[in-house]
Amino acid sequence: MAARDRPECKIAPSILSADFARLAEESKRMISCGADWLHVDVMDGHFVPNLTIGAPVVKSLRKNLPDAFLDCHLMVSNPKQWILDFAKAGASLYNFHLECVMDDNTNEEQATELRSLINEVKASGMKVGISIKPKTPAEWIVPFLGEIDMVNVLTVEPGFGGQKFMSDIVGKCKIIREASKEVHIQVDGGVAPSTIDACAAVGANVIVAGSAIFGSDKPQEVIATLKKSVEAAATA
Numbered sequence: 633m634a635a636r637d638r639p640e641c642k643i644a645p646s647i648l649s650a651d652f653a654r655l656a657e658e659s660k661r662m663i664s665c666g667a668d669w670l671h672v673d674v675m676d677g678h679f680v681p682n683l684t685i686g687a688p689v690v691k692s693l694r695k696n697l698p699d700a701f702l703d704c705h706l707m708v709s710n711p712k713q714w715i716l717d718f719a720k721a722g723a724s725l726y727n728f729h730l731e732c733v734m735d736d737n738t739n740e741e742q743a744t745e746l747r748s749l750i751n752e753v754k755a756s757g758m759k760v761g762i763s764i765k766p767k768t769p770a771e772w773i774v775p776f777l778g779e780i781d782m783v784n785v786l787t788v789e790p791g792f793g794g795q796k797f798m799s800d801i802v803g804k805c806k807i808i809r810e811a812s813k814e815v816h817i818q819v820d821g822g823v824a825p826s827t828i829d830a831c832a833a834v835g836a837n838v839i840v841a842g843s844a845i846f847g848s849d850k851p852q853e854v855i856a857t858l859k860k861s862v863e864a865a866a867t868a
């Protein structure tokens with residue numbers, strides 16, 4: 633069998649599509665259907681035009697799901713402000729946006745600020761991920777790959793679930809995967825059985841899907857389909 637070209641596949645249902653009144657129950661249902669991680673979309677109504685949940689909800693989820701991997705996607709303007717709250721609440725991975733600190737990849741001060749945030753997240757005990765919006769070039773994150781656990785390539789404009797997958801964006805994963813076999817590459821936005829092969833082909837291994845999984849009456853089958861596509865591409 634050919635050697636793997638990426639880390640193990642992780643399927644991360646986005647609980648943004650869950651019934652928030654039954655979050656713990658719905659999260660447990662996802663894990664029993666084969667989910668590896670839970671993707672928690674945190675929106676501050678400023679970085680994106682929507683408001684969702686914060687650290688208190690993560691704390692309740694952690695209490696109810698002591699062993700779950702909580703992948704927190706911080707769509708917030710000031711990621712520094714929330715690091716300790718999320719660490720104390722029990723977040724597993726703090727996945728914040730590059731655009732909060734960088735609008736020019738040649739600016740040394742911005743690179744230093746990004747490094748300091750990365751180090752602060754690590755020091756808090758969480759794993760660290762960096763999310764990039766559709767218009768942010770993949771090359772901007774490449775110099776930091778050795779310092780982080782994951783890159784989240786947004787395949788929709790962040791802010792809302794249920795949007796259409798941007799197929800012209802996913803190619804950015806290829807640039808990142810060519811630069812690192814070890815880093816987790818997450819795809820987030822409009823990912824479904826109909827779009828997974830395009831993600832798998834370019835090296836993605838962490839698959840977020842909200843509406844495709846929660847909207848199905850057979851979530852177990854959707855999760856299995858997504859995983860199969862990634863695992864087949866990983867050893868092709």
Ligand SMILES: O=C(CO)[C@H](O)[C@H](O)COP(=O)(O)O
Pocket residue numbers: 646648649671673705788789790791792793794795820821822823840841842843844
């Ligand atoms: O970060 C996000 C939106 O900003 C969500 O994680 C993403 O949109 C997942 O939902 P869906 O699979 O329904 O697109």
Ligand SMILES: [Fe+2]
Pocket residue numbers: 646671672673705820840
């Ligand atoms: Fe997300």
